[in-house]
Amino acid sequence: MPMVKISTLFYRVDGFGELDASSTNPEILDLAFCDQYLDQLLTHCCFDPGDKLVQTILEKI
């Protein structure tokens, strides 16, 4: 039986065979869709370090 990373196995989606599909079919990934999806999902997930931290860096240089 082939070895499968447990972490990946845990997240496997039904009907999606990791061993069949992983790196041999990269063209399946639609890059435009990928970037658009990440933009929509992560656009509001932005944390700011704050002015104080930036000033600390500037003082150090």
Added chain:
Amino acid sequence: MKESITSDQHLVQAYIKGDHSAIEVLINRHRSKVYTYILLTIKNHPLAEDLFQETFIKVIQSLRAGKYKDNGKFLSWVIRIAHNLIIDHFRKEKQMNSISNDDSEVDLFNSKKLSDENIEELIINSQIKSEIRTLINELPDDQREVVLLRHYGGLSFKEIADQTDVSINTALGRMRYALINLRKLIQEKNLSLTVY
């Protein structure tokens, strides 16, 4: 220096030529993306602050030493430096045989100007931030790494492959799995990620 109309490339050149205000503009322009990348990767607020400082100090040292090869992708370069510092940190931590379990919650109101939004909006947005952060944290490490490098660093898949020491096909495959997993997690958790 006018931040909005000056490209990263020009700011880098200006700094190298002695305009010290240029680096402040560059840091302020990219600070949120760099900080978010670090924070979502290491999941530790105080450590993220330290690594954020280290990253930009290394950026500045590299610029001064003439080590930056300008290809028009300053942010990607900064993210790669942050990535390497994070790896160094975990290597050192492993050597010291100490495991960081400080997954302290980020101050979701961090540096937000309360006057800019009403409290209800702020809470909703903070909840969304928290939910998205949870989603990202649930991805396997290799998939999360690709997602963060791509979104926050704007790295190409070739650059991601080089940075993570895998083939391009593997990087693409990891992204593909990451998207599938994110969608699945959103469905499972019945999350509504709409910002009002």
